[in-house]
Amino acid sequence: MQPDPVKxxxxxAALPHVAFEGWSPAIFEAxxxxxxxxxxxxxxxxxxxxxxLAVLYHQQGDAAMVAAMKTADLTGMRYSxxxxxxxxxxxxxxxxxxxxxxxxxxxxxxxxxxxxxxxxWGTADAxxxxxxxxxxxxxxxxxxSILSAVYGSVVLYWxxxxxxGSATDAxxxxxxxxxxxxxxxxxxxxxxxxxxxxxxxxxxxAASVKAPNQMPDLNDLPGMWRDH
Numbered sequence: 617m618q619p620d621p622v623k624x625x626x627x628x629a630a631l632p633h634v635a636f637e638g639w640s641p642a643i644f645e646a647x648x649x650x651x652x653x654x655x656x657x658x659x660x661x662x663x664x665x666x667x668x669l670a671v672l673y674h675q676q677g678d679a680a681m682v683a684a685m686k687t688a689d690l691t692g693m694r695y696s697x698x699x700x701x702x703x704x705x706x707x708x709x710x711x712x713x714x715x716x717x718x719x720x721x722x723x724x725x726x727x728x729x730x731x732x733x734x735x736x737w738g739t740a741d742a743x744x745x746x747x748x749x750x751x752x753x754x755x756x757x758x759x760x761s762i763l764s765a766v767y768g769s770v771v772l773y774w775x776x777x778x779x780x781g782s783a784t785d786a787x788x789x790x791x792x793x794x795x796x797x798x799x800x801x802x803x804x805x806x807x808x809x810x811x812x813x814x815x816x817x818x819x820x821x822a823a824s825v826k827a828p829n830q831m832p833d834l835n836d837l838p839g840m841w842r843d844h
Contacts, residue, residue: 626661627647639718673719703767703788736764740760766795
């Protein structure tokens, strides 16, 4: 679903000031005044003010990455290379490091952490969907969980990268290599009959994730997992 055009106008008006003021109430009020809309209407579009604009900024980055993936030439790339390319395209879509930095600070706050986790999960889901992932079992969940962790660490590294981007590219490659090693280990575990009793709980956990961008409810985890 396309975002409301007025909401996009508010985002465009806020972005030049985010580096100095963060995703703050003052920024939202200034954006409302600049766009020239009724504050009551703005509050309807963004009940949480600038927080909702920060969420929209992240989601627009996901959308830009998906659009870029549709025209990307992935011919001859291994799957791991396709994932790395998608991550790079997502970073390119972020563009404004200061806006991302301020957003990272915002969503690191304890009461905002669930929103931040959901956004990162949404990015991981967008990447796998763009790559044509059709898994509908535990792999659907594990792929997004692992990529969420990878992407989160990549963003933090990218924010501190003062190179031409080559350092971030190398970091992405290292993280994905780590994941590939983990996948090899997971395949060995899955092939071991001693671990068969765990597959049932894992499958039920995967089934609890019913829609893209929906994090699993921790209450659905088996008790033995919650307690350890």
